[in-house]
Amino acid sequence: MNTKDFIRLGVPLGEATRRATDFVSQFILSGGDKSRLEEELKAIVANPALFSEDPMRKELAIAIVNAPPPPRAEPVKYRQWGEGLEHEAVMQMERACLLPVAVAGALMPDAHVGYGLPIGGVLATENVVIPYAVGVDIACRMKMTVLDVPIRELERHPERLTRAIEAETRFGVGATFKNRRQHEVLDADWSVSPVTSQNKDRAWSQLGTSGSGNHFVEFGLFTAHGKIHDLEPGAYLALLSHSGSRGTGAAVCDHYSKIAFSQFPDLPSELKRLAWLALDSQEGQEYWAAMELMGRYAAANHALIHKHVAANLGANVLLDLENHHNFAWKEKHTINGQEKEVIVHRKGATPAGEGVLGIIPGSMASPGFVVSGKGNPESLDSASHGAGRVMSRTQATKTFQWKKVNAFLREKGVTLISAGLDEVPMVYKNIHEVMAAQKDLVTVLGQFDPKLVKMAPHGERPED
Numbered sequence: 001m002n003t004k005d006f007i008r009l010g011v012p013l014g015e016a017t018r019r020a021t022d023f024v025s026q027f028i029l030s031g032g033d034k035s036r037l038e039e040e041l042k043a044i045v046a047n048p049a050l051f052s053e054d055p056m057r058k059e060l061a062i063a064i065v066n067a068p069p070p071p072r073a074e075p076v077k078y079r080q081w082g083e084g085l086e087h088e089a090v091m092q093m094e095r096a097c098l099l100p101v102a103v104a105g106a107l108m109p110d111a112h113v114g115y116g117l118p119i120g121g122v123l124a125t126e127n128v129v130i131p132y133a134v135g136v137d138i139a140c141r142m143k144m145t146v147l148d149v150p151i152r153e154l155e156r157h158p159e160r161l162t163r164a165i166e167a168e169t170r171f172g173v174g175a176t177f178k179n180r181r182q183h184e185v186l187d188a189d190w191s192v193s194p195v196t197s198q199n200k201d202r203a204w205s206q207l208g209t210s211g212s213g214n215h216f217v218e219f220g221l222f223t224a225h226g227k228i229h230d231l232e233p234g235a236y237l238a239l240l241s242h243s244g245s246r247g248t249g250a251a252v253c254d255h256y257s258k259i260a261f262s263q264f265p266d267l268p269s270e271l272k273r274l275a276w277l278a279l280d281s282q283e284g285q286e287y288w289a290a291m292e293l294m295g296r297y298a299a300a301n302h303a304l305i306h307k308h309v310a311a312n313l314g315a316n317v318l319l320d321l322e323n324h325h326n327f328a329w330k331e332k333h334t335i336n337g338q339e340k341e342v343i344v345h346r347k348g349a350t351p352a353g354e355g356v357l358g359i360i361p362g363s364m365a366s367p368g369f370v371v372s373g374k375g376n377p378e379s380l381d382s383a384s385h386g387a388g389r390v391m392s393r394t395q396a397t398k399t400f401q402w403k404k405v406n407a408f409l410r411e412k413g414v415t416l417i418s419a420g421l422d423e424v425p426m427v428y429k430n431i432h433e434v435m436a437a438q439k440d441l442v443t444v445l446g447q448f449d450p451k452l453v454k455m456a457p458h459g460e461r462p463e464d
Contacts, residue, residue, distance in 0.1 A: 001037060009038060010045040012067035014266040019060040026056050068264060069100035071271060076102050079378045082109025082437040089118040095270050096133070101125045103335050103342055106379045108349050109437035110388025110429060116273030119348035119389075122382045124335070126342055128276040129288060129328050131257040133345035137211065138252060139295040140244030141324030142350075142359040142385075143302035144370070144448065146222055147315040149237045154219065154451050160313070161219050161452050162417055168308035169217050170209040171418070171456035174247070181208040181308075185300040192289035195255045199248040203297060208304035210243035212456040213393075214386075214423055216364070217241045217305060219452040228357075228370065228445055231319040238319075239309055240368065240448055241302050242361060244326065245294040252294060256287040279343070288328075295327060321370060323358040325349055325385045333380060344380050352376070352383035352441050360442070362387050362431030364419065364453045365412040369435060371442035383441040387431040393422035400424050419455035 001024055003017055011020045023044075024037060032040075044051050048061035075097030080090065089111045096117050097105045104124040111120030116132035123133050153161060170177060186207075190200040210217060222238035224231055245252075260275035260283075267275060277284035302322060310317060328345045335342065350358040354375030360383065361368035375381050391399070397420075405424045409416055412425075435444065 006041070009041045011041065012064060012070075014063075014067060014264060016060065016063040016067045017266070019063040023057060023060045030056070068267075071098045071100060071268060072102075074098075076104055078105030078107060080107040080111075081379070081384075081441070082111070082434065085109075085111050086113055086118075089113045089120070092116070092118040093121050096121060096123050096274055099125070099271065099274055099276075101128045101276055103340075104333065104380060106349075106382055108379075108382065108384040109434045110348070110384035110386055112389045114347060117345065117347045120384060121345075121347050122349050122380050123345045123347075124333060124342040124380055125276065125345070126340070127279050129279060129284060129291075129343055130274055130276045130345060131253050131260055131287060132273045132275075133347055134253070134291060134328050135326035135347045136250050136253045137244035137326055138249035138291055139298040139324050140242070140326045141298050141302060141322060142240070142242050142361065143306060143322040144222070144238055144240045144319075144359055145306045145310065145317045145321075146231060146236045146238045146319035147310060147313065148318055149313055149315045151221060151235060151237050153237060154221065158415060158452055162415075164309050164312040165217055165219070165417065165452070165454050168208075168312055169305055169454065171215065171454065172212050175209040175211075175456075176205040177208060180204055181304050183207055183300040183304055185296050188293060188296060190293065192293060193252065193255075193286045195252050196248065196290050196293055199251050203246065203248040206246045206248075206301075208301055208308065209246065210241070210301070210305070210456070211246055212420075214455070215243040216419075216453060216455045217309075218364070218450050218454065220448050220450040222370075222446060222448045224370075224446040226445060228321075229319060236318065238448060239306060240359070240361070240450075241305050243298070243301060245298040246301065248297065249294045252287070252290045256283065256290070259283050291328065295324060298324060321357055321359060323350055323356075325351075331381070334377060344382075346382055346385075348385045349382045350385045351381060352379065353381040356381075357445070358383065358442070359448075360384055360386060360431075360435070361448075363425040363428040364416065364423065364450055364455070365409055365414050365425040366428070366431045366450075368431075368448040368450075369444050370446040370448070372445055373442055374440065376441050379441050383438050384434055387428040387434050389427055390429055391427040393427075396422040396424065396427045400426065414450055415452050417452060417454040418457040419453065420457055423455055
C-alpha cells in the first residue's frame with residue numbers, strides 16, 4: 001500500500017501516513033492477512049480511540065487523533081483596508097485564512113509581503129499560536145515620551161540632542177553596551193524556555209539597544225490636538241523610538257518555528273511558514289511564555305533608551321505612550337455571531353481597541369500619529385503599524401543616491417544622524433493616504449514630525 005491508498009482510506013497526511021506505513025509492515029510481518037488491510041485501516045480511521053491501547057495499532061491511532069484538519073476549501077472571512085495593496089501580500093492573507101485553525105482575519109492599509117503572514121496581517125485562531133504570524137522581531141514596539149525641553153532646542157542646539165541620542169543608544173546587529181544597563185526584566189523567570197534561558201546573558205548585553213532595518217530613535221515636534229492624559233494641547237519636543245526584542249527574540253522565533261514546521265511537514269508548500277503550535281502542548285506553552293517575556297524585554301529596551309536620554313538632557317517626562325506589534329494576544333471577539341476567546345496575531349499591526357492609545361509612524365521625513373482606537377470588530381480591534389513599504393531593501397539600494405536623498409531631507413527640515421539607503425522616505429507609502437484609509441479604525445489625537453533621526457547605517461559599530 002502507498003500514500004495514495006492511505007489518503008483514499010482517510011488516513012491524514014504527515015505523521016499518520018508514516019505510522020500507517022509502519023502498521024502495514026508490522027501487520028504483514030506478524031502473519032496478518034493482507035486482504036484484510038483495508039478493513040483494518042478503515043476501522044482505525046473510523047474510531048481511533050478504540051485502538052489507543054493496542055500494541056500494534058496505537059501509534060497509528062494516536063497520530064490520527066493528533067492529525068491537523070486539512071486546509072479549508074474557502075478562506076475564513078477577512079476584510080481589507082486600503083487600495084492598491086501588493087498582490088502577493090493579499091494572496092498571503094488569503095492563504096492564511098485557509099488554515100484549518102483560522103477563524104477570522106483582517107489586512108491593514110500598510111500591508112506588504114512578509115514571511116507566512118503579510119506585514120499588516122491580523123489573524124485570529126483557536127487555541128494555537130503561529131510563530132511566523134507573530135514575526136521574527138517579537139514584540140517590536142513604539143514608544144514616545146514628551147519632554148519638558150524647549151522646542152527651540154531643535155534649531156538652536158541640535159548638536160546637544162544628537163549627542164544625547166548617540167551617547168544613550170546603540171544600533172545594529174549584535175549591538176551591545178560594554179557597561180551593561182540594568183532593568184527589573186532581568187529578575188523575570190528566563191527559564192520558561194530553553195531558548196530564553198540560553199540567551200539571557202546575550203539579552204542583558206543588548207539591554208537598551210536597537211536593531212537594524214527600520215528601527216530608529218528620533219527627536220521631533222509633537223503637536224497634541226487636544227488633551228492627552230495630563231498633557232495640555234500644544235506643541236512639544238518629543239522622543240520617539242521603534243525597536244523590538246533584539247537577537248533573543250529572533251532566536252525564540254527561529255527555535256519554535258522550526259518545531260512547528262516539523263510537526264506539519266505535509267502542509268501545502270504555500271502554508272508551511274504558517275505552521276502552528278497547540279497552546280495546550282509543551283512547545284506551545286513554552287513559546288507563549290517566551291513570547292510574553294520578549295514583550296517585557298522589548299519594553300525594557302525602550303524604557304532604558306528614554307530614561308537615559310531624558311537623564312542626559314536633564315529633562316522631565318510630560319507624557320509617556322507606547323504600544324507593540326508582532327505579538328499574539330488572547331482576546332474575546334464575536335466570530336460568526338458567537339463570542340469566543342481567540343488568539344489574535346498582529347504582525348505589523350497596532351492594537352486599536354476602543355480608547356486604546358497607539359503610535360503609528362510614517363517615515364524619517366513624514367509625520368507619525370498618536371491615535372485612539374475605535375474598536376472596529378471587523379479589524380479585530382487593529383490598525384496599521386506604519387506607512388508600509390513599497391520597495392524592497394535591495395531595490396532601494398540600487399535606486400537611490402545619498403546626494404538626492406539628503407537634498408530632499410533638507411527641504412523637509414530633517415537632520416539625519418545615520419541610516420541605510422534602504423530606509424529612505426521614498427521606500428514608504430504616503431502615510432496620509434494610509435491614515436485616510438483607516439478613519440474607521442482610529443482617531444488622530446496628535447502629530448509627530450521627525451527632526452533629528454538616527455537609524456542603523458551600514459557598518460554601524462556594534463559595540464561601545
